Amino acid sequence: MSYTPDVDSAWIGYLPYAIPQGHTTEEIARNELTAGLQALKIYRKFNIHTDESGDAYLLREKENELTITGGIPGILYGVYHLLSLLACGDSLPVGIQKPFYPLRMLNHWDNMDGSVERGYAGRSLFFDDQRVCFDPVRIHRYARLLASVGINTVCPNNVNVRPPMDKLITGEFLEEIAGLADILRLYGIRLILAIDFSLPVTMGLKTADPLDREVIQFWTKRANEVYMAIPDLAGFLVKADSENRPGPFTYGRSHSQGGNMIARALKPYGGSLLWRCFVYNCKQDWRDSVTDRPKAAYDNYAPLDGQFDDNVILQIKNGPLDFQVREPVSPLLLGMPSTAKALELQLAQEYTGQQIDLFYEAFQWRDILDVLPAENITCICAVSNLGDDLNWTGHDLAQANLYSYGRLAWLGKCEPQTWANEWAKLSYPRAAEKVANILLASPEAYEKYTAPLGIGFMVTPHTHYGPSPDGYEYSLWGTYHRTNHKGVGVDRTKKGTAFTMQYPPALCEMYDDPKNCPEKLLLFFHRLDYKYRLKDGRTLLQRIYDDHFEGAEDAAFLEKEWETLKGLIPQDAFERVSARFELQTENAAQWRDVINSFFFRFSGIPDKLGRRIWP
């Protein structure tokens, strides 16, 4: 292949740096295809036929002529797909291509001051200095990147809607954000906006009670105004009664009452209400061993099944805790058969290395989808890992997570190896195989050197980077492992907090018995003695030691592997990634030593192989 990707071209380096010209999606599709073929030095005739099939498209080739038939924006997806295939030298797929999920969403956690909550790739692309603020050229580049993998909905603002962000759907802010929608629309991308449930009070009403007439009128009027400015808005996103956010509970109302009220305001415009289910007691007393945070979402929402309007979609994190390196699927995603549900993933690596350490996420998603039938969810979304860093994601290789997420959202199934290879081929054509292998090895390495076997929350408080095994142990956050001289973990079986009973019977039985429970999840579900024997005969403690020694070694190995690619990767990207691997190796050694020391200090049992554990 003949192209060398620019830094911020990401995996669409086959496109020219200049953004496409065009006033319609169709014009953009044509121009992108023309420019792409030229850049790839592929000289073939092409036709683009537009029809009414929306997202879908069909790619055909006949006697050196390429034809794309599809809807708006389907033809644009077709263009990017075709160019990718040509860039990789792959053959064209047979049959109509169409996405599995109609809403393929990206959630930014961007604040009005330009900071990004749990963002590791620079500052906001959309906000700065307490106002809407974006570079239109960068937004075109952002939109084409998303469209190239079929992402079609974007929430630009943080679910923690803090002033003045709460006024984003009013006045001049609304006009400005509509300008953002105008660009995105060209690429088939619709906005969704995160709102503040208590906005009626902020704007002068006495209450935000969802049953209050004035409040209902307020939201009706609000929706009308917003849809005047952004007619294709996908809807609103709400984080209510969660981590000190306001919500219906303040007024003694249920979440269905709260959600339905706003959903009805959106209904006439075809809008959806995404309602986050991250509701738990964030002021738990650590002494309380009955309350069990992973149970909270199910306990709160399952009884409401059937009570939500059909344009309410419950947005549920993949696991019952909070984006830890290893969690079981959230039981809420398996329940509530009469309610529309969205699966929420986190591309931002809050607990998985913060885009300093490499962590390719697609295996994590596969493990979820293995248990969760894709049909259980009507929509998929992910917390963005993007910022205004030139390479979008801070760590260049973290782009692979965005790419793979787009593929997942399109296909509705997980193919981690395929996507890693695709992404590597497109991004680093001269080093594709090794880059893919590095990606594929990364999650196991990270998991091994951090919190063991699904125990979760051994990170440094607040920052969530690096080890602090007891850091959340006596806190208000409901995240305890209760390690002592004999063992570790919380008993979440029927005999314990009974969290396992939130699962369908087969899963419940599996998780409930430590002999059947997947070992990677052992300490999520069970409290076990250090001397507990695993299937391979090792003790639990020895497994912990082994994993940590191995994980740190693996991290060092990844760094060495990367170093072999010097000269095969554009120099600036090579050096950026090298610098991160160096930090990762250090971080891995710190995790290894802290976790091993922590358990050695408690247990007094040395490593069987006599490796160094610091006293």
Add this chain to the structure above:
Amino acid sequence: MSYTPDVDSAWIGYLPYAIPQGHTTEEIARNELTAGLQALKIYRKFNIHTDESGDAYLLREKENELTITGGIPGILYGVYHLLSLLACGDSLPVGIQKPFYPLRMLNHWDNMDGSVERGYAGRSLFFDDQRVCFDPVRIHRYARLLASVGINTVCPNNVNVRPPMDKLITGEFLEEIAGLADILRLYGIRLILAIDFSLPVTMGLKTADPLDREVIQFWTKRANEVYMAIPDLAGFLVKADSENRPGPFTYGRSHSQGGNMIARALKPYGGSLLWRCFVYNCKQDWRDSVTDRPKAAYDNYAPLDGQFDDNVILQIKNGPLDFQVREPVSPLLLGMPSTAKALELQLAQEYTGQQIDLFYEAFQWRDILDVLPAENITCICAVSNLGDDLNWTGHDLAQANLYSYGRLAWLGKCEPQTWANEWAKLSYPRAAEKVANILLASPEAYEKYTAPLGIGFMVTPHTHYGPSPDGYEYSLWGTYHRTNHKGVGVDRTKKGTAFTMQYPPALCEMYDDPKNCPEKLLLFFHRLDYKYRLKDGRTLLQRIYDDHFEGAEDAAFLEKEWETLKGLIPQDAFERVSARFELQTENAAQWRDVINSFFFRFSGIPDKLGRRIWP
């Protein structure tokens, strides 16, 4: 007595709210005495005679006539002392009164943005919004409060001198700060200013190397300018090569080279250079068990004895660690016989309850002075506990620490009971005895429910309030207790890190042997098994449990005692203090349970008395 103290009158409630008029210290002295006698309804004639005796004064009474003879500001000290005695109904002291330490200093850690580092009583009295900014009336009230207990030197700015604070001794900042000095001077108070060692570089020189000619010229010129603006400046204060501050080490120079160079610039004006000795490796690897932070100051400075100019004063924290609830005296204060040394205390309760929990500090000082001959130090200073809160210290009762510090600095010896009684009588005349008893009981309660037996650093990282027993365990700060299943502590004896060898032989022998070591310091010096027997036959672990149960009970008792004072204390102060005692009781219970659980989890040994320890 007939007066009711105003909120911000503190212990000089016998003075009217209005600040004294007067252009000289003598006029102020006369006006204060006149107004004070009037407020106390004491109708007696008085004379004030001024002489050359500086800080000293003599009080006499003869046939209903009161006479104060003294220097400037001695007569003002005499006025406040006399009024205090009259307010308490005490008799006049015999003989000339004069202070033990010539420099009786208060160090504020105020930043230019108005925040106060480790401040728990509101915002800065001197700075706001990146500029010098004070309310002259409040400064008069502040100055009279300090003068009333003889404090005569004030450093208004943080030793961590961050931009634009580094330019405080330049341009318009200097003019403004000179305005502050003009008010303070009336009350016998001189300024000292914290400076940034790297200022030469900030202001355009290529280096701040203390042996560089241009740097020497820079500081000479700087000193000249500053003394033009503030002729009675006490000098400069420097925190160098400490916690990431710049210093001589950057240029391969010693601290005597660095300190002497600046001291020589101050010398012609009679200024002193206060040079802080809080130098240690704040990037220690927790795995390193050889490096021992308490050794750092002595190791760094003791070899330099005799090399400092006579106007350099080394400012040394009371203990070798960092203002923990219980530390031995710093061995550096006992060494360096040919060097002038200042004892630095911390009134701000960074590690002792943050002016939420009550902690009367004078016993801590007594324990230090019991070991440290007062003659060993030439000067005393304390980190301020003041802010712009109306009651100065956040917790009303924390005023007692400022009061007692003033007394200590004047007398050069410690009389905790006397001062608590004096302060209580002056501040809450109708409830004096009980208030004094509450103060006197407070430090033992706090010590019992927090980090046990001198172990130190079991606080929440960053905030330093509340328990986090492992919070600093795997950090870079050099503060480790290395608790495991068998025991706790760092061996600092001759057989361990040999920290004890920094002490003179008698102390070294005492600290080195756990049987002779004061039990309150046992875990500062020794690593001991949980089953180690204390003098009274209890195991170490049982002592830890007992202390924590008792300490939390004591805190609850203090709260109850305070509640009995309703109606005897001005209502607003009563309620403020009540609210703090409520928080303290909660904090004490949290400490009790976390520390007990922590050691129970490690040891597996239950409480002998069967009290509740959370598993």
